[in-house]
Amino acid sequence: MSYEEVKRIVSASRNIVFFGGAGTSTESGIPDFRSEAGLYQTKTKQTYPPEVMLSRSFFTEHTEQFYEFYRSKMIYKDAKPNAAHVALAQLERDGRLKAVITQNIDGLHQLAGSGSVLELHGSVHRNRCMSCAKFFALEHIVASEDAIPVCDECGGTVKPEVVLYEEMLDEAVLEQAIAAISEADVLIVGGTSLTVNPAAGLVGLYRGDNLILINKSSTPYDSQARFVIRDSIGKVLNSLC
Template structure:
């Protein structure tokens, strides 16, 4: 990408007053967390124990209910983000917020890396692996609770109910308040930066349609369906692009 494009990027950021970032799996891949749909992604990692099921089923409400032993084994093996560190993009977004140049982050990721990097206003539309709760009594438990339950099902010490991750599974609705807050944030934005997402996962991808501001900036290695609407497009790693942002 030429220097002129980075100059345009910084000029758009400089002249904007309400910037919002909306990100997907590609934001975390540089931290070592696989995305879901690339050729090396989570959905294309083969494990004999899980080959009988589709990846979507393994992370579905139906699997949790009907095959909980399979669900929790897959979850513990594939979605443990403890010990993973934020990358350049996470830290740059936190810096932008701290300097008053970013209103907030809307993320499809469930790894908590934005908060670990220092971002405060983070809307997690798909939930987080760092939170768990009892499906029966609602008691909250930390991330370690499920991951440290090596065998069998994680049950609530208080009532014996099943402790599940606070993650939106296939077949479940997005958290209504978080979704509403995300729409409001995008409505108020004059600059929306979309990064690390192909914008093919719905309903989250619909959030871009609520943007009515001046600048739409897309950062993704592959093409998206919104490029004709964009003010600026980068087909590069988000860490590389964000390393050129000056705030």
């Protein structure tokens, strides 16, 4: 399809919000969750499904197994921003994009230069001791020789600041995301199946008539979108700059 009308709408707006999921980072070599090549379809030596291993109760009861899976399947420290991340950062510099709301935990939006990023599910780059709350960067998790990373001050277990299953979203981040989507002129949704709540439900708070969906598979919001685009998210967003 021609992106001329989409580009015209994006160019005319000064209040764009982007809402993205795992598909935003697949072009950086990070697998998504539910596609045929996604994490939930990947066979591992673990006896538990990924959804279980990424739960708070599993972290609590099987911390060593959690970290074995987490380190091998959730951390991609060498991944680089792709064309989608770069385009969004450019839209922000141009004064058109007000916020990036992401379900991803990889930090690639910030690495590409985006400043206004709301991470609904946290980040692998932030980790804290559960006993004394000391902060640790990703390198501490990666470089630790212990099966379970521990605090170098008090010896407590270090937990990633990512939102696991059974945990609540950060209330402050959620409120900012609600406000941004509710006030947006244009909402671009990309790389997400929009099936995981409460994050997916945020799209329903959009009040405008310029909902743009970029996703390779159908979503529950396709019928409400002004444009539904089945193409590379990097290619599409780059064409809108």
